Amino acid sequence: MRRLPALAIAALTAVTATGCGSSTEPSPTPSGPVKIAVRIDGAKILTDDARVEVKRGQRVEFDVTATGSGELHVHSDPAQAFYYKPGSSSFTTKALTVPGIIEVEEEDLHKTIVQLAVQ
Ligand SMILES: [Cu+2]
Numbered sequence: 001m002r003r004l005p006a007l008a009i010a011a012l013t014a015v016t017a018t019g020c021g022s023s024t025e026p027s028p029t030p031s032g033p034v035k036i037a038v039r040i041d042g043a044k045i046l047t048d049d050a051r052v053e054v055k056r057g058q059r060v061e062f063d064v065t066a067t068g069s070g071e072l073h074v075h076s077d078p079a080q081a082f083y084y085k086p087g088s089s090s091f092t093t094k095a096l097t098v099p100g101i102i103e104v105e106e107e108d109l110h111k112t113i114v115q116l117a118v119q
Contacts, residue, residue, distance in 0.1 A: 031057075031058070033058065033059040033060055033061040033092055033093075034052060034053075034054050034058055034059070034060045034061070035060075035061045035063060036048075036049075036052055036060060036061070036062050036063070036114060037063045037065075038062055038063065038064045038065070038072075038113055038114070039064075039065045039066070040064065040065070040066040040067065040068070040070065040084075040106065040109075041066075041067050042067055042068070043109055043111075045106055045109065045111050045113050047113055047114050049114060050114065050115065051101075051114065051115040051116075051117055052114055052115070052116055052117065053117050053119065054096055054116045054117065054118045054119075055118075055119070056096070056097060056099055056118055056119060057095050057096070057097055058095065058096060058118075059092050059093050059094065059095050059096070060074070060092070060093045060096065060116060061090060061091070061092045061093075062082070062090060062091045062092075062093075062104075063088070063090045064084045064088065064089050064090065064091070065087070065088050066084050066085070066086055066087070066089075067086060068086055069083070069084060069085045069086060070083070070084055070106055070107065070108045070109070071083055071084075071106070071107040071108060072084060072091065072104065072105070072106060072107070072113065073103075073104065073105045073106075073107045074093050074102060074104050074116075075102055075103045075104070075105065076093070076094075076096055076098070076102050077098055080093050080094060081107070096116065096118045097118075098118065099118050099119050100118055101115050101116070101117055101118075102115065102116040102118060103115055103116075104116060
C-alpha cells in the first residue's frame, strides 16, 4: 500500500482540526472517527481529498452539506448506506476493520465521493 502524498495528509489534518465547527468535542484521539466534509451541490460533489487514510478499526464521520437529498454508500463489507437531506447532516460509519480501498459513492449520481484507504 502506497503512502498518501503529503498534501493529502495536510488537508486531512486541517479537516480533522476544524471539525464541524459547532461542537465542543475534546481534541481528537487516534481512536476517534476520521472526519470527512462532503459538499453536494446539485450533481457536483466536492471533497478535500480523493483518498483518505483510515486506521483499521477506525470509524469515519461524514459531514454532508447538500442542496438535495440522496444516498451515500460506503462499499465496505458489509456495505453501509446513509440518507442525507437538503442542508447539513452527518453520519458515522461502523468501525472499518478490513484493510483495503473502500469506495464511497453517491448512489443516485453514480459518482465516487472519496476512497477510504483502510490499513
Ligand atoms: Cu453504492
